[in-house]
Amino acid sequence: MPVSDCSCISHTQVQPLDIEERYEDINHQFLSRDSSQYTLQGPVSGDDITRLSADPSHYLLLSELGRGFNNLSQVNMARHIPTGKLLAIKQTNLDECTEEELLQLMNEVLLSRFFRQSNLLTSRLVFNSCCQLWILTPLMGYGSADALLRTYFPDGMSESLIAYLLYGVLKALEYLHKMGYVHRSVRERNILKENYK
Numbered sequence: 001m002p003v004s005d006c007s008c009i010s011h012t013q014v015q016p017l018d019i020e021e022r023y024e025d026i027n028h029q030f031l032s033r034d035s036s037q038y039t040l041q042g043p044v045s046g047d048d049i050t051r052l053s054a055d056p057s058h059y060l061l062l063s064e065l066g067r068g069f070n071n072l073s074q075v076n077m078a079r080h081i082p083t084g085k086l087l088a089i090k091q092t093n094l095d096e097c098t099e100e101e102l103l104q105l106m107n108e109v110l111l112s113r114f115f116r117q118s119n120l121l122t123s124r125l126v127f128n129s130c131c132q133l134w135i136l137t138p139l140m141g142y143g144s145a146d147a148l149l150r151t152y153f154p155d156g157m158s159e160s161l162i163a164y165l166l167y168g169v170l171k172a173l174e175y176l177h178k179m180g181y182v183h184r185s186v187r188e189r190n191i192l193k194e195n196y197k
Contacts (some may be wrong), residue, residue, distance in 0.1 A: 121192060145192075148193065168191075
């Protein structure tokens with residue numbers, strides 16, 4: 001059960017890490033490359049998104065799931081046409097971003113590569129197409145805790161279900177805090193639940 005929206009994660013002085021050195025080479029590559037040719041693949045996992053193409057024409061956008069990042073990003077459910085795989089694609093119009101927002105977005109992408117915890121949603125494939133940054137993640141089939149509450153539990157969730165959801169959130173927060181980071185936006189719309197097959 002990933003806690004999403006890594007743009008809401010900020011570094012604290014809780015446990016200082018020297019991650020700047022780890023990212024220095026990546027930052028230099030990110031800033032010095034022709035952005036139209038840049039593709040960043042995430043950790044290999046069971047979802048096989050890392051093996052999908054970085055060609056926007058290979059994706060069919062199905063429906064909007066939400067907006068974020070100061071309303072500059074749109075998250076869509078999409079289908080990878082060659083494989084039929086469903087996934088989520090976050091598209092951000094880079095032309096509309098300020099320099100500060102571009103740095104924040106780059107930080108989000110880099111942090112997503114850095115974190116390795118099953119309860120955190122990480123981007124698996126990132127690429128640039130024209131003025132759009134595409135971030136591909138697994139589709140969280142049950143959506144957010146907010147949507148679950150409004151749709152299926154209008155009278156409230158049981159204590160056991162709340163405990164189940166919060167356990168995953170607490171494991172994610174524990175991991176982030178051990179890594180020296182704080183999630184600045186823990187709320188029901190940023191708690192996503194995937195469906196297991």
